[in-house]
Amino acid sequence: MSIFSVPTATLGVPRIGRHRELKAALENYWSGRIPADDLLQATKRLREANWLEQRDRGIAKIPSNDFSLYDHVLDTAIMVGAIPKTYGWTGGEVPLDVYFAMARGDQGSDGEACAHGCHGHGVAALEMTKWFDTNYHYMVPELSADQTFGLCSTKPLSEFREAAALGIRTRPVILGPVTFLKLAKARGSTFDPIALLPRLIPVYAELLQQLSQAGARWVQIDEPCLVLDLDAADRIGLELTYQRFAAVPDLNIMLATYFGALGDNLETALALPVAGLHIDLVRAPEQLEPVARLSRKDQVLSLGLIDGRNVWRANLPAILDRIRPVVAGWPLDRIEIAPSCSLLHVPIDLELETTLDEDLKSWLSFSVQKMDELTLLAEALVEGKSAVAKELQASAEAVQSRAASLKVHDPLVEGRLLAITEPMRRRRGAFAERRDLQARKLGLPNFPTTTIGSFPQTPRVRKARSAHARGELSYVEYEAFLKQETETAIRWQEEIGLDVLVHGEFERNDMVQYFGEQLAGFAFTKHAWVQSYGSRYVRPPIIFGDVSRPRPMTVSWWQYAQSLTDKPVKGMLTGPVTILNWSFVRDDIPRNVTCRQIALAIRDEVIDLEAAGAAMIQIDEAALREGLPLRKSDWQAYLDWAVDCFRLASSGVGDGTQIHTHMCYSEFNDILDAISAMDADVISIETSRSKMELLDAFRTHKYLNEIGPGVYDIHSPRVPATGEMVDLMMLARQRLADGQLWINPDCGLKTRGWDEVRPALINMVEAARQLRAVA
Numbered sequence: 001m002s003i004f005s006v007p008t009a010t011l012g013v014p015r016i017g018r019h020r021e022l023k024a025a026l027e028n029y030w031s032g033r034i035p036a037d038d039l040l041q042a043t044k045r046l047r048e049a050n051w052l053e054q055r056d057r058g059i060a061k062i063p064s065n066d067f068s069l070y071d072h073v074l075d076t077a078i079m080v081g082a083i084p085k086t087y088g089w090t091g092g093e094v095p096l097d098v099y100f101a102m103a104r105g106d107q108g109s110d111g112e113a114c115a116h117g118c119h120g121h122g123v124a125a126l127e128m129t130k131w132f133d134t135n136y137h138y139m140v141p142e143l144s145a146d147q148t149f150g151l152c153s154t155k156p157l158s159e160f161r162e163a164a165a166l167g168i169r170t171r172p173v174i175l176g177p178v179t180f181l182k183l184a185k186a187r188g189s190t191f192d193p194i195a196l197l198p199r200l201i202p203v204y205a206e207l208l209q210q211l212s213q214a215g216a217r218w219v220q221i222d223e224p225c226l227v228l229d230l231d232a233a234d235r236i237g238l239e240l241t242y243q244r245f246a247a248v249p250d251l252n253i254m255l256a257t258y259f260g261a262l263g264d265n266l267e268t269a270l271a272l273p274v275a276g277l278h279i280d281l282v283r284a285p286e287q288l289e290p291v292a293r294l295s296r297k298d299q300v301l302s303l304g305l306i307d308g309r310n311v312w313r314a315n316l317p318a319i320l321d322r323i324r325p326v327v328a329g330w331p332l333d334r335i336e337i338a339p340s341c342s343l344l345h346v347p348i349d350l351e352l353e354t355t356l357d358e359d360l361k362s363w364l365s366f367s368v369q370k371m372d373e374l375t376l377l378a379e380a381l382v383e384g385k386s387a388v389a390k391e392l393q394a395s396a397e398a399v400q401s402r403a404a405s406l407k408v409h410d411p412l413v414e415g416r417l418l419a420i421t422e423p424m425r426r427r428r429g430a431f432a433e434r435r436d437l438q439a440r441k442l443g444l445p446n447f448p449t450t451t452i453g454s455f456p457q458t459p460r461v462r463k464a465r466s467a468h469a470r471g472e473l474s475y476v477e478y479e480a481f482l483k484q485e486t487e488t489a490i491r492w493q494e495e496i497g498l499d500v501l502v503h504g505e506f507e508r509n510d511m512v513q514y515f516g517e518q519l520a521g522f523a524f525t526k527h528a529w530v531q532s533y534g535s536r537y538v539r540p541p542i543i544f545g546d547v548s549r550p551r552p553m554t555v556s557w558w559q560y561a562q563s564l565t566d567k568p569v570k571g572m573l574t575g576p577v578t579i580l581n582w583s584f585v586r587d588d589i590p591r592n593v594t595c596r597q598i599a600l601a602i603r604d605e606v607i608d609l610e611a612a613g614a615a616m617i618q619i620d621e622a623a624l625r626e627g628l629p630l631r632k633s634d635w636q637a638y639l640d641w642a643v644d645c646f647r648l649a650s651s652g653v654g655d656g657t658q659i660h661t662h663m664c665y666s667e668f669n670d671i672l673d674a675i676s677a678m679d680a681d682v683i684s685i686e687t688s689r690s691k692m693e694l695l696d697a698f699r700t701h702k703y704l705n706e707i708g709p710g711v712y713d714i715h716s717p718r719v720p721a722t723g724e725m726v727d728l729m730m731l732a733r734q735r736l737a738d739g740q741l742w743i744n745p746d747c748g749l750k751t752r753g754w755d756e757v758r759p760a761l762i763n764m765v766e767a768a769r770q771l772r773a774v775a
């Protein structure tokens, strides 16, 4: 490397392709429309395009092995041979079937049948959970106490060679062994997976050795666990690991940390014998000075300066002014310029958005634009600001134009925020009074049955929506189609005997995007997809300004659905915390201020639904638990404002109106105080896989409000039998009073097919009948 340049790195780029080529290839393969070869060819094209694009945009440290067919944590589990016996793998190269069985279960968990020689006895997928505080979900590796490891995949090596054939020497990315074990789950939960580290280290060392022999000079090892609360065993584990890796000849390690500050792990990180350290300076700008001061002089510091978690264009001159004094006098090759974390979490290319407001567009930067920002920063550091004066000025001007824009600031919203009063955050009566009033008004049976909101988003529904978007289906026709779907769903729910109905959410593309498209202060995109899990992607709305609700968003759909039936239909909304956590947010005001603005908008909608006659309104807070900060010390402050926002959104109604909320993927033990403080009349939660154990916490906590513990795992295509659901409810009854309990699935049914949903819900209603008979 010449001493006259500062290298740039991306740490990883989106895998899905500008036009979601990966989704198409995967879903075509799963449904048997294309053979494995075609799938693999498609993925090869995606990798090559990514490498060439990074090269052409001047990125020096180009990653490989950042690609994944489904998930990089699953890839790592496969790489080290952590494949539970149930998947029937007996050694050798791991077949695609086994890989996808671990990802999706061997019937396929997204509603398509497996067409590729699956064993057909319903092996369940690994559990899935969210990756740190992102909306990306990984497959949780499952390890046994007697787990052994071995190098079982050549993926890092073959992708390194694949790029080398294009003339690009990449820096392979590998998920570090300590983070891998911390993300894994102990089968039987009788031991701490970190205890397996001594068995895992040699496997990684062997891989590193092979990469070195193949010509790799650097590898990037990701240890984002370094921004979490660690204990002594974790820290010792890190030391053991990197001491061993330092012995691999001719290979330099760039140890990557991201999503937060090293904090009390700073000393541990700096003591590791690695050639480079990457730090996140967007989430934790304050660590620049101490890390620069304390890092070894022979160590490369990778500065995470461009936001890998958000879409705003950077203020490059401001960044330069911040780092120049700190690195003054350093040899140029002691620093690297990088995004805060891998670019996996941002959309690919802003240029695809041809209908975005021009001002807004000038404020944004997606993955490939961020590459350009990185190279500009590097150039300015080497050649001085004057060499790229025009570009730097444009960057500063964009930031200034955003700060001053009338599109961003709405004095009415800012005034409303100041006028929030205490009574606005409180239901009028106490829960007991509300419960009695609602019981008289609603007259529901014991163990009322309901669903969480969405019914299957069938290809028919999605086709109609995209035909409407392309202008091939008029709004009148599209609306008539949706009304028809809604009516069919209402009739069917009545027919099978559900007690509380939903309209089915057919008109919604996504539970967050749908609201983003109707709220002021939000922009939405056409192509800005980000992977959420596997082949499922989201287009997070972009919150650019003060938020308000120009007009009702859901009232007419609710009215239509309610007009079809005498049974109560729930109003169906997404809550402020979830809208915030699943959107790209402003970086010029605190998150909690934006969240209060959204809360007031949702409050308006809640009040309008009540005025239209809704007796029950559900406000989903699927992402409230997910949004917990990575460090425990930050939890309370977050929970305080998150709960406050939910209460603000939900408290504008009378005592006779029943407020429901829903949360999924939840470990509630830590946050029960917050859940109580939300004071929803009814909460539905995911419990079916945990055998109702979750309810212990509600009992010990003396939780009095009503609860619908999910009895049907909607992540699996399996149809639960009536008896299973009765058994689960009997377990629930041991923990909570009969009068508190509702019966419902774990979550919405949008990713399922009607063939699974119909029998499952019929069985669920029958389970309620049987319970009523014995209770």
Ligand SMILES: Nc1nc2c(c(=O)[nH]1)N[C@@H](CNc1ccc(C(=O)N[C@@H](CCC(=O)N[C@@H](CCC(=O)N[C@@H](CCC(=O)O)C(=O)O)C(=O)O)C(=O)O)cc1)CN2
Pocket (backbone or CB within 6 Å): 135, 457, 459, 462, 463, 465, 466, 508, 509, 510, 511, 512, 513, 532, 533, 535, 536, 537, 538, 539, 582, 751
């Ligand atoms: N935002 C968000 N985050 C979440 C969840 C969630 O529901 N929403 N759930 C949890 C799990 N994550 C999930 C994320 C995505 C999906 C999901 O189903 N995504 C869909 C896309 C949903 C969507 O926006 N659909 C649009 C666009 C659909 C589309 O691709 N249309 C085609 C044409 C369709 C056709 O002709 O068949 C096109 O535009 O090209 C619509 O329905 O309008 C997918 O990737 O398949 C499910 C769960 C956690 N995080």
Ligand SMILES: [Zn+2]
Pocket (backbone or CB within 6 Å): 452, 622, 662, 663, 664, 665, 746, 747, 748
């Ligand atoms: Zn859910």
